[in-house]
Amino acid sequence: MTLLRPTLLALACLLALPAHGDDLPSLGDASSAIVSPEQEHDLGRAWLAMLRSQVKQLPDAQLKDFVETSVYRLAETSQVQDRRLEFVIIDSKELNAFAAPGGIVGVNGGLFLGAQTEGEYAGVLAHELAHLSQRHFARGLEAQQRMQLPLMAALLAGVVMAAAGAGDAGMATIFGSQAAAIQNQRGFSRQNEAEADRIGILNLEKAGYDPRNMPNMFERLARQYQFDGKPPEFLLTHPVTESRIADTRNRAEQSPKGGKEDSTLYQLMRARVQLMYEETPGLAAKRFRAQLDENPGNDVARYGLAIAQTKTGQLNEARENLRPLLVKAPNDLTYNLAEVDLDITNNRLADAQQRVDRLLTLYPDSYPLNQTRIDLLLKQGRTADAEKGLDALLKSRPEDPDVWYMVAETRGQNGNIIGLHQARAEYFALVGDFQQAQQQLDFAKRRAGDNFPLASRIDARQKEMMEQERRVKEMMR
Secondary structure, rough: OOEEEEHHHHHHHHOOOOOOOOOOOOOOOHHHHHHHOHHHHHHHHHHHHHHHEEEHOOOOOOHHHHHHHOOOHHHHOOOOOOOOOEEEEEOOOOOEEEEEOEEOOOOEEHHHHHHHHHHHHHHHHHHHHHHHOOHHHHHHHHHOOOOOOOHHHHHHHHHHHHOOOOHHHHHHHHHHHHHHHHHHHHHHHHHHHHHHHHHHHHHHHHHOOOOOOHHHHHHHHHHHHOOEEEEEEEEHHOOOHHHHHHHHHHHHHHHOOOEEEOOHHHHHHHHHHHHHOOOHHHHHHHHHHHHHHHHHOHEEEHHHHHHHHHHHHHHHHHHHHHHHHHHHHOOHHHHHHHHHHHHHHOHHHHHHHHHHHHOOOOOOOHHHHHHHHHHHHHHOOHHHHHHHHHHHHHHOOOOOOHHHHHHHHHHHOOOOHHHHHHHHHHHHOOOOOOHHHHHHHHHHHHHOOOHHHHHHHHHHHHHHHHHHHHHHHHHHH
């Protein structure tokens, strides 16, 4: 799908309404008359498909599960009313996160590199959820009632460009052609950013975090990139000024101390991301080894070293490093999954299966654990069992393109060719390629032949996708 022209984003310069004081805005019928929550939801899903088609994503199941769980936990204590959230984790070292209308939450891998504690990470996402809860998008449209859904699409296209790493080029075009309108938007944007900070700080405290984490991160980023000619995308879209830091600091200091600042699990996920973005696993192993030499009790460094050693083929050394972690925390899912991965790499499939079976009694609904179980079944050639496991996983993750991609591959290996084409169609629809999706359903329908009930179901799904594509094109016109 072709990116919408960045110059269209200039039309969105009047999209924000200023908020005053600490009062929460009125989110009544006026905003909903311009764009309803359901319209935001539909547009958000269309935009997400467009984004997925343009950017590389991180398919790491443990990282995805952490992001989803942590954001849902923040959403539970937030003012977000529609909690039909969808997530995208972008494969980029750039520090950034964003929220789009319709409950779309995006996180760059670089956020884990830049946020040194879970509290800092939560502060960023609490801010983004505040943009959703306050419906800044719809309220902006309320200010300009003549602007319709195509303008919404234009705004979202700008977010796509930023997420895809084209933010600088897109913004340069906008600045060159719509300087005056941009200046108006800047003033309104500062109001929305301040409001999102205020609401985010309140949400952090409600969710059990120390709200001081938000100004802490702002201060550190301001120092870190003070003289940097190209700051991270997060600072381009969320400028950190002295007044903003002072305001968030003053508000956070009004809260009692003692909230959560960090967790071992967050640091373990951070170690996984650090390994992903290291030049080679060997270099990552050296860095984790240096941290461990400096502090032999650093369990996170030991974990990072173990998974790096598994990737470099140092399997005995990896096992030695995992052993004390598992002795200390025998039921920890992250450590056990590292041991399972080590056993699979070492072709000790029976040991891996025994460990997975035990973990399933403790964590039967764990997405990364069930994903690992399916990977193990495929390694053992048990494709029929793997297909059943994936069908069960789809019940909890029906909108996950990574799962549909694996369903297609597994059905193909299992000889279920009609199912393969159906799964590919769902995958392509989720990543915005409706032409390929329709083609796959055509293949499935041909193979269905005289099986009238199956052909009818495929035909019905094809019509649904055609309607979905029509609505997407209508919104993006």
